[in-house]
Amino acid sequence: MNTVPTAPLLEVDNLQVEFKTRRGIARVLDGISLSLSAGETLGIVGESGCGKSMTALSIMGLVPQPPGRIAGGEIKLSGEELLGATERRMRQIRGNEISMIFQEPMTSLNPVYTVGDQIAETVIEHEGLSSHEAMNRATEMLRAVKIPAPEQRVRECPHQLSGGMRQRVMIAMALACRPQVLIADEPTTALDVTVQAQVFDLLKDLQEISKTTIILITHDMGAIAEMADRVAVMYAGRIIETGSVQDILRDPQHPYTQGLISCVPHLVRDPPAERPVLLEIPGVVPPLTDLGQGCAFEPRCARSQARCRTEKPKSRETTSDHLCACWAVEEEASA
Amino acid sequence: MQLLSILVQRIGYAVALLIAVIIFNFILLSLVPGDIAETLAGEAGGASPEVMEQIRKSYGLDQPFYVQLFNYVTRVLQGDLGTSYYFNVPVTELILERVGPTLLLVTTALLIAIVVGTLLGVIAAQNPNGWFSHLVTILALVGFSAPVFWTAFMLIVLFVSILGILPLTGMVNPTTESGTLKWYLEVAHHLVLPSLSLASVYVAQYSRLARASMMDILGSDYIRTARAKGLSQRKVIYKHGLRNAVIPVITIAGLQFSYIFSGAVVIETVFNWPGLGTLALDAILRSDTPTIMGILFFSALVVIVFNLLTDMACRIADPRIRSSRNA
Amino acid sequence: MADTSSDERTITGDVKVTIEHPFTEFLRMYFKNIAAVLAFICFTVIVLVAILGPLLTDLDPFRIVWMPIAPPGQDGFLLGTDSLGRSIAVQILYGARASLAVGAAAAAITLVIGLLVGSLAGYYRGWVDEALMRVTEFFQVLPPLLLSMVLVGLFSPTLQTVVFAIGVVSWTGVARLARAEFMKIRELEYVKAARSIGSKDARIIWRVILPNALPPLIVTAALTVGAAILFEAALSFLGLSDPNIVSWGKIIGDNRDYFLEAPWTVIFPGLAIFVTVLCINLIGDGLNDAFNPKLRER
Numbered sequence: 001m002n003t004v005p006t007a008p009l010l011e012v013d014n015l016q017v018e019f020k021t022r023r024g025i026a027r028v029l030d031g032i033s034l035s036l037s038a039g040e041t042l043g044i045v046g047e048s049g050c051g052k053s054m055t056a057l058s059i060m061g062l063v064p065q066p067p068g069r070i071a072g073g074e075i076k077l078s079g080e081e082l083l084g085a086t087e088r089r090m091r092q093i094r095g096n097e098i099s100m101i102f103q104e105p106m107t108s109l110n111p112v113y114t115v116g117d118q119i120a121e122t123v124i125e126h127e128g129l130s131s132h133e134a135m136n137r138a139t140e141m142l143r144a145v146k147i148p149a150p151e152q153r154v155r156e157c158p159h160q161l162s163g164g165m166r167q168r169v170m171i172a173m174a175l176a177c178r179p180q181v182l183i184a185d186e187p188t189t190a191l192d193v194t195v196q197a198q199v200f201d202l203l204k205d206l207q208e209i210s211k212t213t214i215i216l217i218t219h220d221m222g223a224i225a226e227m228a229d230r231v232a233v234m235y236a237g238r239i240i241e242t243g244s245v246q247d248i249l250r251d252p253q254h255p256y257t258q259g260l261i262s263c264v265p266h267l268v269r270d271p272p273a274e275r276p277v278l279l280e281i282p283g284v285v286p287p288l289t290d291l292g293q294g295c296a297f298e299p300r301c302a303r304s305q306a307r308c309r310t311e312k313p314k315s316r317e318t319t320s321d322h323l324c325a326c327w328a329v330e331e332e333a334s335a
Numbered sequence: 336m337q338l339l340s341i342l343v344q345r346i347g348y349a350v351a352l353l354i355a356v357i358i359f360n361f362i363l364l365s366l367v368p369g370d371i372a373e374t375l376a377g378e379a380g381g382a383s384p385e386v387m388e389q390i391r392k393s394y395g396l397d398q399p400f401y402v403q404l405f406n407y408v409t410r411v412l413q414g415d416l417g418t419s420y421y422f423n424v425p426v427t428e429l430i431l432e433r434v435g436p437t438l439l440l441v442t443t444a445l446l447i448a449i450v451v452g453t454l455l456g457v458i459a460a461q462n463p464n465g466w467f468s469h470l471v472t473i474l475a476l477v478g479f480s481a482p483v484f485w486t487a488f489m490l491i492v493l494f495v496s497i498l499g500i501l502p503l504t505g506m507v508n509p510t511t512e513s514g515t516l517k518w519y520l521e522v523a524h525h526l527v528l529p530s531l532s533l534a535s536v537y538v539a540q541y542s543r544l545a546r547a548s549m550m551d552i553l554g555s556d557y558i559r560t561a562r563a564k565g566l567s568q569r570k571v572i573y574k575h576g577l578r579n580a581v582i583p584v585i586t587i588a589g590l591q592f593s594y595i596f597s598g599a600v601v602i603e604t605v606f607n608w609p610g611l612g613t614l615a616l617d618a619i620l621r622s623d624t625p626t627i628m629g630i631l632f633f634s635a636l637v638v639i640v641f642n643l644l645t646d647m648a649c650r651i652a653d654p655r656i657r658s659s660r661n662a
Numbered sequence: 663m664a665d666t667s668s669d670e671r672t673i674t675g676d677v678k679v680t681i682e683h684p685f686t687e688f689l690r691m692y693f694k695n696i697a698a699v700l701a702f703i704c705f706t707v708i709v710l711v712a713i714l715g716p717l718l719t720d721l722d723p724f725r726i727v728w729m730p731i732a733p734p735g736q737d738g739f740l741l742g743t744d745s746l747g748r749s750i751a752v753q754i755l756y757g758a759r760a761s762l763a764v765g766a767a768a769a770a771i772t773l774v775i776g777l778l779v780g781s782l783a784g785y786y787r788g789w790v791d792e793a794l795m796r797v798t799e800f801f802q803v804l805p806p807l808l809l810s811m812v813l814v815g816l817f818s819p820t821l822q823t824v825v826f827a828i829g830v831v832s833w834t835g836v837a838r839l840a841r842a843e844f845m846k847i848r849e850l851e852y853v854k855a856a857r858s859i860g861s862k863d864a865r866i867i868w869r870v871i872l873p874n875a876l877p878p879l880i881v882t883a884a885l886t887v888g889a890a891i892l893f894e895a896a897l898s899f900l901g902l903s904d905p906n907i908v909s910w911g912k913i914i915g916d917n918r919d920y921f922l923e924a925p926w927t928v929i930f931p932g933l934a935i936f937v938t939v940l941c942i943n944l945i946g947d948g949l950n951d952a953f954n955p956k957l958r959e960r
Binding site: 060062090091092093094095096099100102104107108109110111112113114121122125126157159160170173 | 555556557559560561562563564565566567570575578579582652653654655
Binding site: 352355356359363367476477479480481482483484485488489491492495496503590593594596597598600601604605615616619620622624627628630631634635638639642 | 799800802803804805806807808809811812813814815816817888892895896899900901902911914918921922925928929932935936939940942943944947
């Protein structure tokens with residue numbers, strides 16, 4: 001799809017984030033590298049606690065410090081380094097060049113202000129509009145996210161809206177300043193299935209108009225199939241496989257990715273008779289304070305080898321633009 | 336609109352509460368050993384049984400209980416609280432003369448408590464393990480545990496005995512003409528110590544409450560949203576956090592208003608503040624029953640009106656409860 | 663990130679999970695709180711002094727022993743004398759009894775009324791709740807101190823009247839708390855189970871729900887004692903207490919007119935009240951933290 005090689009809009013290189021916990025230092029992100037070009041949608045998938053949201057918060061510059069600490073790496077937006085940027089500069093970027101929508105639309109809006117106030121606030125902050133102009137923009141944005149009767153809704157408070165409506169308000173708020181990058185952190189997890197589809201359709205429509213780059217964080221492979229151009233699969237703070245959405249869904253390399261995809265029945269486009277038995281990945285994500293030397297997935301992996309316990313696998317290209325970090329896969333390829 | 340219909344409903348309920356207070360007063364009166372006739376006769380230095388009968392009749396004491404009750408309620412609702420035994424003037428008149436200073440003291444103290452308490456709590460919450468937060472916690476414990484009249488005496492030691500910058504007692508120099516600028520300044524000057532003393536207890540409570548709720552708020556999703564918008568830390572805290580943190584404080588202040596009023600009674604007697612509290616103590620020590628009952632009724636009225644106001648304030652501050660029937 | 667503790671046990675498997683008895687856990691949590699432990703020791707000393715105090719001195723608190731308003735430290739009068747020349751130290755020693763006893767008795771009445779009203783309202787809901795909450799709201803409208811002043815003034819200023827007057831005006835907070843707890847717990851499975859096997863209401867209220875509602879109620883009980891001591895102090899400060907019994911508030915009230923010349927007559931008895939109530943509040947905080955170990959980690 002969008003594989004025209006352009007200079008990347010957003011680049012994350014070898015990002016390391018640590019958290020101080022009562023049980024020691026947890027390496028929450030361990031060498032995350034991502035690259036996004038304009039207008040592209042990158043899906044980040046993985047189980048809860050694998051570091052998806054922390055990646056997003058790092059890009060926003062919102063990692064709580066302490067207990068968190070950026071231990072290394074680079075985050076560049078159109079070539080500008082964000083990790084060392086001043087708080088003042090980061091505030092200009094947040095909500096203006098990069099914005100974010102969150103998982104919980106029920107609690108992500110301030111209950112005591114009208115939705116119009118909350119959308120207008122962003123515009124006033126970044127574009128210096130008068131409050132009247134900003135309110136007009138808010139109404140416009142509500143119309144753009146297809147909320148009926150926006151002139152009236154703009155004066156309502158969050159508790160008067162349904163969950164789906166609130167997530168639309170969040171989207172309106174995030175897009176109000178026409179950001180270059182939109183990070184959507186599990187935007188539909190808290191919503192009904194029918195509403196989920198509507199929200200994704202809306203995001204796609206809006207992206208077509210505005211050419212916004214989207215990072216979609218989810219654990220839902222269906223959402224990935226529908227939205228993403230490229231996919232990064234995360235496990236225990238690392239990206240273990242990345243590639244185009246077709247490559248990842250049709251030809252997953254990493255045992256973990258294979259497990260993830262076989263967990264979802266309708267994605268496998270085989271006729272019913274040939275459909276494999278639904279698999280389950282045994283075990284849970286290990287504690288991040290206690291990762292050891294080898295591959296973090298090793299204890300749960302069916303293809304585990306001696307080397308997996310002692311040495312962390314490096315990312316290798318399997319086919320063009322399809323990277324995978326797994327000793328077993330690498331061995332197979334070289335064999 | 337909706338708010339108005341709730342207001343009307345609340346006022347109706349307030350009137351019902353008020354009538355309940357009047358009935359309670361009447362029952363309390365009839366439980367007191369002896370009756371008005373005996374008290375009056377006692378004041379007059381004794382009386383013959385005929386005179387006693389005469390007095391009873393003139394006060395309607397020979398009538399059945401429910402008739403007396405009905406008459407009492409009607410009279411009070413018309414604003415007639417009887418005549419003071421001791422001052423020999425209508426109780427309503429006495430009270431209206433004294434209610435201003437009390438309201439001034441109570442509202443000043445309350446405003447200090449809400450503003451200072453919330454701010455202390457909000458600042459402390461931003462660094463819950465910092466020295467300021469610990470200081471606020473300790474101050475809260477101290478303010479909470481000290482008897483309010485003792486705090487007042489300690490403040491007197493500091494500001495009157497040692498620093499000598501504040502007046503000891505009273506509200507205004509009696510020779511100052513009322514309504515002049517000098518009069519206002521004098522009142523303000525005299526108001527500082529009593530209102531600070533009274534506020535100390537509630538500053539303690541509210542800072543604790545605001546600290547706890549602000550800590551919850553700072554971890555909430557909408558604060559994260561506000562940060563993600565690129566707002567400054569100040570705006571995040573004072574626009575998005577503060578308003579949510581002040582709601583529980585106002586709610587508690589409303590619920591506790593009768594306690595603050597109680598505290599004012601003690602503080603007034605310490606500072607000789609010419610309000611309802613000093614009047615109440617005088618009346619109780621002199622067994623001036625009509626005045627006592629009048630003050631009790633009137634205090635309840637003040638509390639009810641104030642509860643109504645805080646209820647409405649909360650509804651305006653918090654849209655979630657704006658249209659709910661119960662506060 | 664910080665909340666992986668329970669998971670970790672299941673994964674690694676070899677971590678020994680020792681289950682602590684709730685009471686030992688409670689004690690361990692309480693004793694971790696140094697302020698609460700010190701407060702407990704201090705409060706125990708105060709109670710002992712109140713009980714044994716009169717044995718420690720042969721002086722009568724009402725006896726005039728020296729010249730009026732003598733400053734502390736002179737001629738063996740540790741804390742000086744009051745406006746009539748009575749020893750402040752001896753009065754504080756004797757006053758501890760009245761202050762603590764009235765505080766405890768009034769708190770007991772407060773708790774009994776509050777618990778009764780709150781548990782019935784919270785358990786039965788419906789019209790019982792409606793009626794009892796109206797009564798509660800009624801009592802919240804009357805300024806408590808003023809009402810108890812009126813009660814003491816209208817009847818007689820004896821110890822019993824004071825105790826009753828404090829108890830009868832301060833129960834509303836306890837009632838609201840008990841109601842909220844009962845309403846919450848009555849919806850839980852084990853209460854439904856008890857009801858489904860046909861247990862009587864009284865049994866469910868006192869044997870099933872109450873024990874589970876105890877932690878917040880015990881904390882409130884501690885705070886109620888502190889509040890009652892402050893309440894008694896205010897009443898006796900205003901001169902509305904038994905004139906024949908010394909209490910801390912009364913010492914201050916007796917000497918208030920001489921306060922500027924003899925501040926010690928007010929400072930020391932007030933300090934006694936303050937320290938006692940502070941200890942009780944610290945104990946209450948300690949109990950609260952020990953009952954809710956999770957809250958403490960924030």
